[in-house]
Structure formats: C-alpha cells, structure tokens
Amino acid sequence: MKISKLSKSFGSLEVIKEFTLEVLDGQVLCLLGPSGCGKSTLLKILSGLDQSYGGQLIGFEDKRMSYVFQESRLIPWLTVSENLKYVLEGHMPDSELDGHIHRFIEKVELNDFKDSYPNTLSGGMKQRVSLARAFSMPHDILLLDEPFQGLNIELKEQLMGLLESLIKQDEKTVIMVTHDLDEAFRLGDSVVKLLGYPITDFQVLKDKTREKVGN
C-alpha cells in the first residue's frame, strides 16, 4: 500500500504537502509526531472519513478498516455488547454473532460488564470496549489514533499490554499515530517520525520489518 504525494489543507492552512509513504502488509506502523501536526488528519484520510485531499492512496481502496479513536465513541444508549453488535451485524451469520462478541468482550476482560451502559464504565473500560469493537470487526487495516490519550500511566500500561497481545493475535496491518516515543517503539514494527509543518517528509526511527527482510 502506498500514500503517494498526499496533500491536505484547511482553507489556506496546509497540513500535509506531497507526502509519500509506503505501508507494508501485516506491518505495525507507528507514525510519530507532535500534537496538532496533522497525524489524525492523515488517519481520517486513510479511513475514508475525509475525502477532500490531493494525491493518491494506492491499495487502500478495497481494504476494510477498523478504527480506534482517541475517544471511545460508544453509543450511550446501547450496552457494551450492543455497541459491538451495532457494527458487527451483517458481517457474519446471526448464529455466530453472539459467540463472536462474547469472545472479544472476554479478551478485553469485560465479561461482567457486557450488559452495562457506557456511562457506568470508567475511561479505561470504555477504551477497552472500543478496542474490542475494532478487533472484533473483520478488517484488513487497523487504524489507531492515540488510543491511550487522557488515560493515567497505570491504565495506559494495562491497555498497552492488552493492545500488544491483540495485535499479535490479529496479524493485520496496523497504522497507529501517536506523540509518545515509548508507545511507538513498544508497539511498532516500524516507527516513522513525521517531519515538517505541513508534513512533507519522514524519518525512519525503527524498521523491524527491514531487519527481518535483511536477516
């Protein structure tokens, strides 16, 4: 997959300018950059949420996306399992749906809360539901937009461990944006620092996939 000469502006403000980057299949790619540099905008473009941009996205067109947002984005009047069902219905036979949902709720250790409403859950629990929703959804690419933002260190550590194990089991392409170097190095096969404002270039800080290829 390739991001080719991507440009994006908000009025006269350019945030991304002729940015090109290759994404390998099955790679966990972390895009590192300071807050407000346009990382989330890049993810929105990749997910198809923002379609007013210049340049080309090659190989992203037919891909099914899952997205973990900065906020949990749960529907307040649906329970935890209903929130998962909301996105999953139609993607598998009804007979398998409940079992599938149950498996993922179990993976994020929220069995006792499957019938709870989001307003009764803590911030960390909500984000775990959001992870369960993203991983349970059949996808080719998983997009993560600073999923640990606003969480305390302990919760962040817990969630990062959970996310690490989910990514290992999932074996799909992951593109994560973050401003946290530790987070990026721990989770990413490749860590790329976005350069410039507007974003024009990148610097590779870690490339495990190339090491693998080289070995």
Added chain:
Amino acid sequence: MKQIKLGEGFLILLFWILLWGLVAQAANNFIVPSPLETGKVLVGLLSSAETYIIILSSLWRVLLSLIIGIGLGVFFGIIAGVNTFVYKLLVPVVNFITATPVVSFIIILFMYIQNDAYVPVVCGILLCFPIIYNNVLHGYKMVSDELVSMSQVYRVPLMRRIMKLYVPSTLPYLFAATLTSIGICWKATIAAELIGIINNSIGLQLYNGKVFLEYDHVFAWTILIVLCSVCIQKGARVLINKINIYERFKVI
C-alpha cells in the same frame, strides 16, 4: 418553583370559585352562570351516557390526528435530517403551517373537504405535524459527529444507523413534542368541531350552549374539556415513562 400543597391548593381554588360566584351574582347569574348552577349541569352531564359518547368521539378524532401527525412528523423529520434537499423543500411548508392561524386552517379545510367530520382530524394533523417534525429534526441533528463518523468508518448500513443511532437520539425530543401536541391538538379539534358543527362532538355542545343561551352548559362543558385535557396529558406522561427505552435515557 415551590410546589403547592393540597390544602393550599384547595384554598386557592375556593378563592377563585368565590370570586366567580361574586361575578356571577353581579351579572344576575345569566351572562355568567353561578358556580352552583354550573356544578349542577356538570353533575347532570357526568351522569349521562351520551356525554361519554360525545367525549369519546372527540377523543377519537384527537387520537387519530395525533397518530397520523406523529407518524408524518417522525417520517419527514428523519428524511429531512438524512437529505438536505428534502429539508430545504419542506422549509416553506413547515413555516407556512406554523404561521397560519388555526381558524384559517379550519375555514380552508371546510371549503375543500367534502366530509366535515374529517376536518377536525386534518386540522389536528396540520397543527401537530410541525411540532413533531421540528423536534425530531432537532434530535436528529443532535447526534454527535463522533458517533456518525464511527458509523461511517465501520460502514454501518443507513437503516441500522437510523434505527439504532438517530431514532433513539430523537426519542426524548419526540416525547416532549408529543406532550405539547396533545394539548394543541385537543384545543384545535374542539375549535374545528365547533366551527363545523360536527355531530357527536364537544364542539357542538359548546355551540348549542351558546346558540340556546345555556351558558351554564358552556361553562360545564369547558370544565369537562379542561379535565379531559389534564387526564390525557397525565395519561400520556405515564405511558411515556412506562416505555423502557425512555428509562435508558433517564440514566444518561
């Protein structure tokens, strides 16, 4: 605002009834009937089976116009929320209906509808439609952009989005609009019945009272109308609170 206690309420009511009695006495109990005379007529009405048939007939018209008005308001409110073109198309219609006086509607409807009995129903529909429509549309627009974009990323089909995201979001607004519509519909239906002299209707009873100078009947029927309106509103409130999904919203 402080709640009025039962004893206090009784005293306040007694004060106004006494004042009414004094005004009636000053008017020789003719133009303004005394509370006693009105009470006697009211008791007479309440003990007559015909009264209940009349009330139920009017109530049926109100119910029919509410059901159709709510259905249309919800349908077009959601369609206008989904489609900007439909929204723009409906702006002049909704503004026209909202700005037109009730009596104008009633007269226009009597001019074009062959069966007079339908006029109060159509009038009720026209009055409650914009209230329901505007509230449903408002509720639809209150759905957070974050939830909408989440639904887009996960490619949730439009019908499911409407049923699971937009409809529940509009429900509190719909319930509030329904309660308002009940009162308005009730008043408009009776006004249309009166102007159209519709058989078996509360409006006709008011008309007869005026024509035959039975002012005590007019007053008694007015009290009955107010009592019915209060009962319907309270009943609707109880019904809405019994709907489980509304309970879910209460906890948020």
